[in-house]
Amino acid sequence: xxxxxxxxxxxxxxxxxxxxxxxxxxxxxxxxxxxxxxxxxxxxxxxxxxxxxxxxxxxxxxxxxxxxxxxxxxxxxxxxxxxxxxxxxxxxxxxxxxxxxxxxxxxxxxxxxxxxxxxxxxxxxxxxxxxxxxxxxxxxxxxxxxxxxxxxxxxxxxxxxxxxxxxxxxxxxxxxxxxxxxxxxxxxxxxxxxxxxxxxxxxxxxxxxxxxxxxxxxxxxxxxxxxxxxxxxxxxxxxxxxxxxxxxxxxxxxxxxxxxxxxxxxxxxxxxxxxxxxxxxxxxxxxxxxxxxxxxxxxxxxxxxxxxxxxxxxxxxxxxxxxxxxxxxxxxxxxxxxxxxxxxxxxxxxxxx
Ligand code: PMP
Numbered sequence: 001x002x003x004x005x006x007x008x009x010x011x012x013x014x015x016x017x018x019x020x021x022x023x024x025x026x027x028x029x030x031x032x033x034x035x036x037x038x039x040x041x042x043x044x045x046x047x048x049x050x051x052x053x054x055x056x057x058x059x060x061x062x063x064x065x066x067x068x069x070x071x072x073x074x075x076x077x078x079x080x081x082x083x084x085x086x087x088x089x090x091x092x093x094x095x096x097x098x099x100x101x102x103x104x105x106x107x108x109x110x111x112x113x114x115x116x117x118x119x120x121x122x123x124x125x126x127x128x129x130x131x132x133x134x135x136x137x138x139x140x141x142x143x144x145x146x147x148x149x150x151x152x153x154x155x156x157x158x159x160x161x162x163x164x165x166x167x168x169x170x171x172x173x174x175x176x177x178x179x180x181x182x183x184x185x186x187x188x189x190x191x192x193x194x195x196x197x198x199x200x201x202x203x204x205x206x207x208x209x210x211x212x213x214x215x216x217x218x219x220x221x222x223x224x225x226x227x228x229x230x231x232x233x234x235x236x237x238x239x240x241x242x243x244x245x246x247x248x249x250x251x252x253x254x255x256x257x258x259x260x261x262x263x264x265x266x267x268x269x270x271x272x273x274x275x276x277x278x279x280x281x282x283x284x285x286x287x288x289x290x291x292x293x294x295x296x297x298x299x300x301x302x303x304x305x306x307x308x309x310x311x312x313x314x315x316x317x318x319x320x321x322x323x324x325x326x327x328x329x330x331x332x333x334x335x336x337x338x339x340x341x342x343x344x345x346x347x348x349x350x351x352x353x
Contacts, residue, residue, distance in 0.1 A: 004338035007316030008147055008291060008329045009169065010189040017243040017333075024239060034239055039232050047235075048228055051242035055199055058245060058253055059178040069200040069220070069228045070238045075099070075168045075187035078198060079106035082141065082164055082183065084218050088210045092116040092137040092161075096153070097124040097146035098322065099166060107141070110212075116140070123322070124149040126283040135160045139182070139206075145170035147190075148320040150293030150327060151286040156180055162206045170290045171199065172248055173332055174258045182206045188237055190290070191332045193244050196237030248332065257332050264330045264339045265289040271343045275350050277301060281323055295325030301353060309345050317342075 005012040028034035029043045037044060052068040071077070079102055083091070089111060093104045095118035107113050114137065117128035124146060133140045139162040145152045147169040156163065162182035171186040178184065182203045189195040200220065207221050216222045216230065223230050248257060269287060272280045272294045281293035296302060309317055319325040328342060 001313045004312070004314045004341050005316055005334065006314060006328045006330070006338070006342070008190075008320070008327060009187075009331070010195050011316070011329060011331050012333045013193065013240070013244060014247045014333045017240060017247055020243050021236075021240045025236075035236055039229065039235055044235060045227075045229075047239050047242055048233065051238050051245065052228060054242060054245040054249065055201065058172060058248060059184075059201065061178055061201065064179060065203050065205060066201050067204055067224045069202070069223045070197045070233055070241065071200055071223060071228070072197060072234055074195070075166060075185055075198055076102065076106075078166070078185040078200065079103040080109065081200075081218050081220070082139075082185070083107035083110045084210075084212070084214050085207060085220050086139045086162065086164070086183070086210065087111045088138050090114060090137050092133050092140045094118075094128065094131070094140070094142040095120055096127055096143050096151060097149050099147065099168070100141075100143045103141060103143070103166060119151075124151065125281055127151050127153050127286040129155075131157070133157055133159050133161065137161050138209075139164050142166070143168075145288050145290050147291055147329075148322060148327075149282060150288045150291040150323075151282045152288035152290065154286065162203075169331075170288070172245070172254055172257070173261050173290060175254050188241050190329075191244075193241035194237050196234040197241060199241070244333075260336060261289050261330065261332065264334065264336055265292065267336070267339050267343055268292045268328055268330070271346050275346055277350055277353055278346065281319075281325065290330060292328045292330065293319060293323055293325065294328075295319075298353075301349065304352065305345075305349050308349060309342065312341055312345050314338075314342055314345065 024034040055068040056062045087110050092114050095115050117131035119126050140159045141164045143166040164183040165181050168187045169190045172191045184201040186199045188197045272278045278294050317326050319327045
């Protein structure tokens with residue numbers, strides 16, 4: 001039976017990508033597996049170069065002073081790497097959820113952090129707006145999509161200082177003017193590939209301005225200087241990310257997938273709003289197109305609903321423990337048909353209740 005994978009990440013990836021990735025595990029180059037050849041061999045260097053170029057191309061950032069890197073340690077390592085490379089005295093952070101909160105905690109190890117705004121007191125069910133960003137800060141940090149709470153920044157502030165954005169859960173899902181950001185990072189395991197690598201896109205001219213000594217593995221300049229090969233890169237994760245970016249490019253790029261993502265989001269949210277048995281978690285204007293969070297109005301229906309969606313082949317619908325209820329993660333590779341199946345189950349519940 002076909003599984004409809006609504007998992008928050010690691011998550012669904014395109015079937016054709018899985019197929020090619022499996023083939024490369026067995027025979028990538030003249031009978032050798034992708035994971036047994038040298039990362040310095042031409043076939044793999046080509047993969048890395050292609051992946052770096054595709055990331056910039058898809059985001060419309062080629063030739064604009066940006067470099068793409070595929071690093072390790074997850075987006076969580078970027079929480080401290082950003083601070084180590086950019087934080088001299090004080091930075092401004094927008095606190096919109098667990099991941100922003102963690103980014104703030106790591107940066108605070110190094111220097112002073114100012115929370116420009118926070119929605120913590122409302123358990124992060126909205127995106128704060130109308131805050132000021134001081135010119136005196138070294139940079140401003142925000143999280144474009146809050147995977148756990150299901151909120152998404154629809155607009156970004158005009159920042160007078162470098163803007164850093166954690167795009168782990170909505171990279172490559174919607175068109176934005178990506179030149180407004182000076183540093184973007186994203187763990188691969190949502191819209192890009194398997195866990196194990198983190199995409200970092202950095203505008204080179206913001207680097208080299210802090211006075212501290214930065215350990216080599218933590219230094220973006222070192223990684224740029226070595227073509228994202230300072231140490232052995234996570235070859236499999238980079239290869240699958242390259243295939244997924246190629247898949248997206250062949251589909252028509254971010255513009256094409258954004259239309260699909262909007263259809264999926266409209267479908268699920270209209271069911272959440274029209275079906276009296278469900279209630280959306282986040283405020284409407286800030287709802288995420290990637291992670292739809294919702295709860296049951298009547299908890300007594302939980303057992304029936306859980307049995308129904310599992311029976312329909314749906315996977316990964318349980319909400320994060322800090323929100324409860326349900327979370328339908330609808331990343332790029334999840335089909336509209338899978339969302340239709342979920343919506344059908346939700347409306348069947350209404351007719352049964
Ligand atoms: N930021 C966001 C927005 C996330 O969703 C996640 C993981 N779900 C992280 C950061 C942490 O990523 P990692 O597990 O790759 O460190």
